[in-house]
Amino acid sequence: MNSLKQFLFLCVFLFVTRVFVCQEISPIKNFTTEDYKAQNQNWGIAQSKDNLIYVANNAGLLEYNGEHWQLYSHYPNPALRSVQIKEDIIYTGSFMDFGFWKKNNKGLLEYSSIVEKFQIKLKEGEEFWEVNFYQNWILFQSKARIYFVNIVSKEIKIIDSENIISDLFVLNDNIFFQKKNVGLFTLEDGEEKLLSDALFFKENKIINCFYERKELVFLSEENGFVTLKENGVKQIQSDLDSNNFSVFNAIQLSDKSFVIGTISNGIIFMNSKKEITSVINQKNGLSNNTALSLFQDNADNVWVGSDNGINFINTSSAFKIFEDDDGSLGTIYTSLFFENVLYLGTNQGLFYKNENKKYTLIKGTEGQVWFLKEIDGNIFCGHDKGTFIIKNKNIVSALTDAVGTWSIKKVPNNSTLLIQGNYQGISILKKQNGIWQFRNKISGFNFSSRFFEFYDDKLYVNHETKGFYELSIDEDYNKILNKKQIEVPREGYGSNVFSFGNGLFYSSSSGIFKKQTNGNFVRDTLFTDILKNTKNLSTIKKLPFKNNVLYSFSNNNIIFITSNTISLNPQIKKVPVSGSIRNNVLGFENLTPINEDVYLIGTSHGYLLFDDSVEKTNENVSISFQSVVVNKIDDLKINLVLNEKAVLENKQNNIQFTFSISKYNKIIKNEYQYQLEGLSQNWSNWSENSTQLFENLPYGDYKFNVRGKYGNIVTDVESFYFSIQRPYYLSNLFVIFYLLCISFIILLINIYYKRRYKRRNSLLLEKAKKELELKELESTQKIMKLNNEKLRNDIESKNRELATSTMSIIKKNDFLNTIKTELIKGGQRNITKVVKIIDDNLNNTDDWKMFQEAFNNADKKFLDKIKAKHPELTPNDLRLCAYLRLNLSSKEIAPLLNISPRSVEVKRYRLRKKMNLDHNANLTNYILEI
Numbered sequence: 001m002n003s004l005k006q007f008l009f010l011c012v013f014l015f016v017t018r019v020f021v022c023q024e025i026s027p028i029k030n031f032t033t034e035d036y037k038a039q040n041q042n043w044g045i046a047q048s049k050d051n052l053i054y055v056a057n058n059a060g061l062l063e064y065n066g067e068h069w070q071l072y073s074h075y076p077n078p079a080l081r082s083v084q085i086k087e088d089i090i091y092t093g094s095f096m097d098f099g100f101w102k103k104n105n106k107g108l109l110e111y112s113s114i115v116e117k118f119q120i121k122l123k124e125g126e127e128f129w130e131v132n133f134y135q136n137w138i139l140f141q142s143k144a145r146i147y148f149v150n151i152v153s154k155e156i157k158i159i160d161s162e163n164i165i166s167d168l169f170v171l172n173d174n175i176f177f178q179k180k181n182v183g184l185f186t187l188e189d190g191e192e193k194l195l196s197d198a199l200f201f202k203e204n205k206i207i208n209c210f211y212e213r214k215e216l217v218f219l220s221e222e223n224g225f226v227t228l229k230e231n232g233v234k235q236i237q238s239d240l241d242s243n244n245f246s247v248f249n250a251i252q253l254s255d256k257s258f259v260i261g262t263i264s265n266g267i268i269f270m271n272s273k274k275e276i277t278s279v280i281n282q283k284n285g286l287s288n289n290t291a292l293s294l295f296q297d298n299a300d301n302v303w304v305g306s307d308n309g310i311n312f313i314n315t316s317s318a319f320k321i322f323e324d325d326d327g328s329l330g331t332i333y334t335s336l337f338f339e340n341v342l343y344l345g346t347n348q349g350l351f352y353k354n355e356n357k358k359y360t361l362i363k364g365t366e367g368q369v370w371f372l373k374e375i376d377g378n379i380f381c382g383h384d385k386g387t388f389i390i391k392n393k394n395i396v397s398a399l400t401d402a403v404g405t406w407s408i409k410k411v412p413n414n415s416t417l418l419i420q421g422n423y424q425g426i427s428i429l430k431k432q433n434g435i436w437q438f439r440n441k442i443s444g445f446n447f448s449s450r451f452f453e454f455y456d457d458k459l460y461v462n463h464e465t466k467g468f469y470e471l472s473i474d475e476d477y478n479k480i481l482n483k484k485q486i487e488v489p490r491e492g493y494g495s496n497v498f499s500f501g502n503g504l505f506y507s508s509s510s511g512i513f514k515k516q517t518n519g520n521f522v523r524d525t526l527f528t529d530i531l532k533n534t535k536n537l538s539t540i541k542k543l544p545f546k547n548n549v550l551y552s553f554s555n556n557n558i559i560f561i562t563s564n565t566i567s568l569n570p571q572i573k574k575v576p577v578s579g580s581i582r583n584n585v586l587g588f589e590n591l592t593p594i595n596e597d598v599y600l601i602g603t604s605h606g607y608l609l610f611d612d613s614v615e616k617t618n619e620n621v622s623i624s625f626q627s628v629v630v631n632k633i634d635d636l637k638i639n640l641v642l643n644e645k646a647v648l649e650n651k652q653n654n655i656q657f658t659f660s661i662s663k664y665n666k667i668i669k670n671e672y673q674y675q676l677e678g679l680s681q682n683w684s685n686w687s688e689n690s691t692q693l694f695e696n697l698p699y700g701d702y703k704f705n706v707r708g709k710y711g712n713i714v715t716d717v718e719s720f721y722f723s724i725q726r727p728y729y730l731s732n733l734f735v736i737f738y739l740l741c742i743s744f745i746i747l748l749i750n751i752y753y754k755r756r757y758k759r760r761n762s763l764l765l766e767k768a769k770k771e772l773e774l775k776e777l778e779s780t781q782k783i784m785k786l787n788n789e790k791l792r793n794d795i796e797s798k799n800r801e802l803a804t805s806t807m808s809i810i811k812k813n814d815f816l817n818t819i820k821t822e823l824i825k826g827g828q829r830n831i832t833k834v835v836k837i838i839d840d841n842l843n844n845t846d847d848w849k850m851f852q853e854a855f856n857n858a859d860k861k862f863l864d865k866i867k868a869k870h871p872e873l874t875p876n877d878l879r880l881c882a883y884l885r886l887n888l889s890s891k892e893i894a895p896l897l898n899i900s901p902r903s904v905e906v907k908r909y910r911l912r913k914k915m916n917l918d919h920n921a922n923l924t925n926y927i928l929e930i
Contacts, residue, residue, distance in 0.1 A: 023278050024320035027667045028285035029312040036069035042305030044083040045295035051662035056080035065626050065660040067690035074111040084131040093128025098140040106639040107627050130168045141168040169209045178206045200233040208250045219250050238274030251294045261291030286311050299665045316665040318615040324606040332602030336372035337594040345369030364395045380408050401438040402427040406450040421449030428477050444480030451496045455504040462497045494539035501568035507540045530572045538589045545593050553589050555579050576668045576711035623708040623715040626658040646722040653697040653724050660690050661708045671709040678702035699726045813895040855882050884927045
C-alpha cells in the first residue's frame, strides 16, 4: 500500500436507518498503520497552534504535519491513552504515568514525566484515560483517581474513589465526573459533591455533556440525550432513540451539531436538532467501525481515531461526494435540477432521485444519455436513440426520427422551432398545438453536429475531425444554402464553438480564436493571456442557466470564465480539485448548476457536489520547516536548530530538509518548490515531494528557500541559512601554511634560478673566455705560423746568404789559388810578395766571422749546443762542424779552410775521435741531428 493514501471518496447505499439510503458525504482521507508506522488503536486526538495534529496511539505519540507522520515514544510505557494541548505543551496519559511533551529548538518533541518529577505515588495498574484543564490545573483521570497538577505552584491534589470513575468533563469552568453505580459528581471549593444520584446516572455510562440554552445535556452510551432538571432527569428526543447504537464518544461541533462515535456502526453526524444527517462507516469511507476518539480541528474538519487507523473527514470542504459503488448509475454525462428533482443522464439511461433518496431509472430511457435541458417547462433528453421529452419523471414524447441527439437550442426569433445536432447532421423540431414534433432534417450537411452556435444569422458547426463550418440556411430551415469551411488550426483536441460577450469564438487545446469582421478567426489575446498558465485544458463550454459564463477543467482545477460587467473582457476563477477525483470522461466533462452556488460534476463513478459559497480563496497559508537533518557519509543523522544559521563540518555535507503546509481542507495535494542559493539560482519544478535531500555539497555559504502551493494559493518563501566549512586542508591555518610553503617554494625557486642564472652566466663567461682564449690561441697560432713562415723565409734567406757567402768565399779562394798557381808558374819575380798578399786574403778571419754570424742566424745555438756537448773542441773544430752542418763535402770544405781535401779528411778523423763517435757512426749525420 502507498505510504499516504489518496483521498477516498466513497458513498454507498446505507441500510442503518429508514431514511438515509444514499447520501453525499464529505471527502475522507484514511491513514493506515503502514502510513503512520505505529499501532492500530488511537485513543485521543489534539491540535497545536501551528496546526499540527497529535494522536495518542498504543505505540506512542503521533505527530502529523500535513505531509508526514512522526512517532515519539517514551519507555517503559509507550502506549498513550489520552492527549490534550495547552499553549505549546502537549499533555498525555499512559499506563502508570502522565506527563508532557515540548518541542526543542530542533523541532523534536521531548518528554517529561510529571509523575517522576513530583514523585507521585500511583495506584497499581492505573491508566489515564482523560486529560483536561481547569483554570491553572491539569487534570489526569484514571478509573480510580483524578489528579490535579499545578505546574506553576507545584501543587498536587488527588480525588480518590472506591468506585470506577467513568469519565471526566470540564464545561464552562465546571468539573463533572461520574462514578459507576453512584451518580454524577461536580467539584465545589476543591471538594467533590454529588450532583445527581438519579437512577439514570447510576445505570448509564455518560459519554459527554454539553450546554444547550443554559441547560446541561448529557449523552449516554445507549439511551440517547437527557437533561438534568430540578425534578430529575428528562429524556431529549433524538434520532438515536430509534436506533440501536452503542455510543463510545461524542463531540459537539462549532456549529452546535454533533458527531457521535459508535462501537460498531462508525460515526453519526447529527444537526443541532439531534436529527441524523449522515452516517459514515467502513462501507462508505471509514477504516473501521469503532471510533475510539473524535476531534474537530481549527478548520472545522473532523478527525476520527479508530480501532484500526486514523480518518480525516474534510467537513469544511466545498465538495461533497456521491459514489456509485454498485455501478447501477454508470458514467454521468449530464445532469439537471428541475422542480426540486435531480436528474442524472448516464451511459445507462436517465435517472432521477426519488423521495426516498434513491435513484430510479425512467422507463424507456435505457442507453446513452448525452444532455438534459429544460425548455418551456419540459425536459429535453438527448439520447443515443434520439430525443425524449420528459415530464413528471416520465417520457411524454419520443422523437427518434433523427438518430443520436447531441444538443438542442432555440432558433433565434422563432419560439416554435428548435434546432438539434444529431449524429448525421442537423434537424428541426416544431411546436404544434403545444406538442413538440420532429419536422425535418436540414439537407446539405451530414456531419455529426455536437457543437453548434448561431451568430449573425449564420450557423457555425464544429466537428473535431471534419473541421469547422459556417452554414447559411434558408428562412424555413429546410436546406443549406452555402457551406464554408473556416481555416483554423486543426491540431489539438477539445474543440468547440461558442459565443461570449459580443463575439464568436473557436477553441481547442491549440488556443482560442475570435471571429473578425472579415470572417477570419484570429487568436484572441485576452483569452490567451488569462489561460497562459493553465495546462491540459479540456473543452470550453457554456455553463447552463448562466449568462456569459464558461467552464472547463484543467489538471487540478475547475475553470470558470466570466465577463467583466463593464468591458466584457474575460476573467478567470480557478477552483482546485484533483483530476483523479473528478475522473471525467475525456471530452465529455460536465458541470451543471443545482442552485445559485451549488454545482454538480459528473464522474465515471458518481458525482461531486461543489458549493461555491463554501470555497475559501483568501486563506492565510504558510509553510514551515519540520526538520533539518545532516549527516556524514555512513554516519548518524543529526537534527539542526531550525531558527538559527547552521555551521557544518566539511564532511557534514549531506543535508535533508522536511517542510509542510499544515492545512488539510483542500481535496488536492499540496505542492512545493525549492531553491538552493549557493548551488543554483533556479527554482525547482512544482512537486508533491515535501522533503529534499542534497548530497556531497561543496563547502560554502547556502540559503535554502522553499515555498508551497495550497490549492491555488502560493505561500511566502521560508528560508534556512547554513554554511559548510572548508576541509581542514583549506582552513585558514592551512591556507597560511600553504602561503608560507608557496612563499618558501618561490624563494627556493628564486634562489635556484638565481644560482642557475649565475652558474649559467659563469658557464657562458667561461665558455666565452675559452672561446676567446681559443680564438686568441688560434690567432697566436696564426701569428706563430706567420712568424714561422717569416723565420723560415728569413732562414732560407740567411741560408741563401750563407750559401752565397760561402760560394763567394769558395770562388774567391779558388780564384786566388788559381792566381797563386799561375804566379808560381810565372817565376820568382814579385812572386813572394804576391803570394803573401794572397795568403793574407785566404786566411782572413773576417770571412769566418761573417760566415759565423750568418750561420748563427740560420741555425741558432748550434755552435753553443755542440760546444756544450763537446767542450774540448777548438775553434777550427767548430768551424769544421759548421761546414759539416751545411752538409758540405770534404772537397768543398778544403778551400774554405785553405787546406787540401786530404787535410780535411784528417781533420774529420780527429773530430770523430774528440767526439768519441763509434766507428760505424756517420759524422755528418751526427752533426745534423744535434
